[in-house]
Amino acid sequence: MSPETATANNHRAANDAAPPFIAIRHVGKTFTTLRGDQINALVDIDCAIGEGNFITIVGPSGCGKSTLLRILAGLIPITTGRVEIGGDAVTGPRRDIGMVFQSSILLPWRTVLDNVMLPAEILGIPKAQARERALSLLSMVRLEGFENKYPQELSGGMQQRASIARALLHDPKILLMDEPFGALDAMTREQMNLELQRIWQKSGKTVVLVTHSISEAVFLGDRVLVMTPRPGRLETVIPVKIARPRGLDGMATPEFGGITHEIRRLLKQEGTIE
Amino acid sequence: MADVSKLSSTTTAPAPLSRWKMRLIRRPEIVLSPILLVTVLGLWEGGVRFFDVPSYMLPRVSTIIYGLYQGFAISIFSRGGYWLNGAVTLAEVLLGFVIGSAIGLVLGIFISQIRLLDATLRPYIVAFQCLPKVAIAPIIVMWFGYDITSKVVMVTMLCFFPLLVNCMVGFRSVDTDRIELLRSLSATPSQIFWKVKFPSALPFIFAGLDIAAVFAIVGAIVGEFVGAQLGLGVQILSMNAQMDTAGSFSVCIVLAVMGLVLNYSIRAVQRRVLFWAPSEAIQQPINV
Ligand SMILES: Nc1ncnc2c1ncn2[C@@H]1O[C@H](COP(=O)(O)OP(=O)(O)O)[C@@H](O)[C@H]1O
Ligand SMILES: [Mg+2]
Numbered sequence: 001m002s003p004e005t006a007t008a009n010n011h012r013a014a015n016d017a018a019p020p021f022i023a024i025r026h027v028g029k030t031f032t033t034l035r036g037d038q039i040n041a042l043v044d045i046d047c048a049i050g051e052g053n054f055i056t057i058v059g060p061s062g063c064g065k066s067t068l069l070r071i072l073a074g075l076i077p078i079t080t081g082r083v084e085i086g087g088d089a090v091t092g093p094r095r096d097i098g099m100v101f102q103s104s105i106l107l108p109w110r111t112v113l114d115n116v117m118l119p120a121e122i123l124g125i126p127k128a129q130a131r132e133r134a135l136s137l138l139s140m141v142r143l144e145g146f147e148n149k150y151p152q153e154l155s156g157g158m159q160q161r162a163s164i165a166r167a168l169l170h171d172p173k174i175l176l177m178d179e180p181f182g183a184l185d186a187m188t189r190e191q192m193n194l195e196l197q198r199i200w201q202k203s204g205k206t207v208v209l210v211t212h213s214i215s216e217a218v219f220l221g222d223r224v225l226v227m228t229p230r231p232g233r234l235e236t237v238i239p240v241k242i243a244r245p246r247g248l249d250g251m252a253t254p255e256f257g258g259i260t261h262e263i264r265r266l267l268k269q270e271g272t273i274e
Numbered sequence: 275m276a277d278v279s280k281l282s283s284t285t286t287a288p289a290p291l292s293r294w295k296m297r298l299i300r301r302p303e304i305v306l307s308p309i310l311l312v313t314v315l316g317l318w319e320g321g322v323r324f325f326d327v328p329s330y331m332l333p334r335v336s337t338i339i340y341g342l343y344q345g346f347a348i349s350i351f352s353r354g355g356y357w358l359n360g361a362v363t364l365a366e367v368l369l370g371f372v373i374g375s376a377i378g379l380v381l382g383i384f385i386s387q388i389r390l391l392d393a394t395l396r397p398y399i400v401a402f403q404c405l406p407k408v409a410i411a412p413i414i415v416m417w418f419g420y421d422i423t424s425k426v427v428m429v430t431m432l433c434f435f436p437l438l439v440n441c442m443v444g445f446r447s448v449d450t451d452r453i454e455l456l457r458s459l460s461a462t463p464s465q466i467f468w469k470v471k472f473p474s475a476l477p478f479i480f481a482g483l484d485i486a487a488v489f490a491i492v493g494a495i496v497g498e499f500v501g502a503q504l505g506l507g508v509q510i511l512s513m514n515a516q517m518d519t520a521g522s523f524s525v526c527i528v529l530a531v532m533g534l535v536l537n538y539s540i541r542a543v544q545r546r547v548l549f550w551a552p553s554e555a556i557q558q559p560i561n562v
Binding site for chain 1: 449451452454455456457459460461465469470473549550551
């Protein structure tokens, strides 16, 4: 066993008392391209996520972050290993997962409200009930008054908030977010980080958020999974023991700086950032 | 100060006039376009009179307009009038447009849902696209005869391809993220089709209808040129034989109006259905 996985295992040990909510056991994923080449997107990923945790995944492009998230969502099969959620092996998409992608993927022919209600149509949730829930979610993401607008009429940050409301509509236990704020400017992004922390604390979901911003990962995560590419590996898991709710000024503290510095050092060691 | 007084003097001007002025300043083309038309027609009329051009070469504008009047002044059942012939051509256009578009749409959807079928048929569809389809008009008239059927078949065939091709392109360019989103919610293939794929492909389908509408009239006229008993194309041929160039021109005006109305109707539906789509047209190079 490599020293990296040993570190990962050490951190998991703390959670091992109860069976983990999400268990990722020695997961490997190999893609075969159209030309027949094999790409090792993920190699021996092993980690456990407790219920209600906020996990962030950080790493450079191509290290398999999105692949790992899509595996958790049951969108693609794994090549080796095993993924369990709540004790059941993941074999396909599940009803108790909500996803947020880098672009908001709102359907332009639907109003904001109808977009947020999309999961209800697919999962067969009664319309009246879904509507009520959608309206309360829209007010939670501070979009009240925009229900009947079309997505094109909203700013990027507002669109992404609507897509978070949509991901929460069917009250999933798990929220998977793939670089949700990557396309936003720095100011909006910080604002969205605060909002997300508030929403998470209020809803008690288990969140797995992928980002390539180290400070975003540290600001939001209970633990930060640091990944490195070629092949995609879980380098280490770093716990962030900063009290919640965390404020933006907390980013200036030595504790925060120490953790981000440590992650940056790990990634630099791997020659993935300069 | 001077500016402010100017501003207030324009706002106190009579309301209807100032609104007209505002529109004119914002969109001068609403006056410039008619002026251009009148100028060109005036030069045409004047030039033909001045240089004494023989009317079988280039008729006067006034003669063309008179021809138009004559064509419609005749009884609606007269074989020499625009009513009967126009109705026949219009019937060919509409029937062929509806049938051809429907077949193209259904087949295009079907083919694009099955990847292997799509890949297998694609080279032949591309090859067929490069064939000028009006070239087989004589064959179609030979197969289906001189009555309206051969023209409807001709129009059907011309309308079929834009819909087929645009459907295939449209379904191929559906944003994969949208499909992934639906899949992550464990949507069924039919939910993915109706909630994401079909609406996403609609702009392409409407672009196909736009092209088909133009092709429909071309198909009907070419079919009538090759062999028909009635229709505006037949009338153009017989007028040409009598050196009635003004008459031919006036039939062309009737055809242009027909095309405009068809195009306008499609765009009106499109504006309602595709209110959400950016308006730039998706154009596919497809051969007549
Ligand atoms: N569908 C696929 N087919 C082939 N290779 C893929 C596919 N999806 C991802 N990959 C490859 O897997 C690796 C990891 O990709 P990804 O998970 O998207 O990385 P990240 O999200 O960290 O940038 C990359 O090298 C990428 O090219
Ligand atoms: Mg990614």
